[in-house]
Amino acid sequence: MIILGITCIMLCALLIGGCLYLNSLTPIITGYAAKNLASAVFISGRSQADVEALDLDFSFIKFNRNKVDYACINRKEGYNFYLPFCKFRIP
Numbered sequence: 001m002i003i004l005g006i007t008c009i010m011l012c013a014l015l016i017g018g019c020l021y022l023n024s025l026t027p028i029i030t031g032y033a034a035k036n037l038a039s040a041v042f043i044s045g046r047s048q049a050d051v052e053a054l055d056l057d058f059s060f061i062k063f064n065r066n067k068v069d070y071a072c073i074n075r076k077e078g079y080n081f082y083l084p085f086c087k088f089r090i091p
Contacts, residue, residue, distance in 0.1 A: 025060060
């Protein structure tokens with residue numbers, strides 16, 4: 001009976017530890033996928049499906065859901081390459 005109780009406590013501790021570990025990885029996973037997908041689609045001209053199949057198909061990143069906002073291509077605003085926090089208008 002004592003062994004069963006200790007086993008249950010150990011399993012709960014492992015489950016909680018695993019959840020905390022994955023929670024700390026979430027910003028890294030989503031940020032990596034977003035940056036690579038945006039660079040590949042908007043700079044390299046590749047399709048979202050191609051990038052997800054070839055570049056983002058590993059580890060926990062393959063479980064991330066991505067959405068490309070193609071409407072941002074038509075906006076008349078952009079960001080300065082050297083001063084990323086300063087907006088500029090595209091004529």
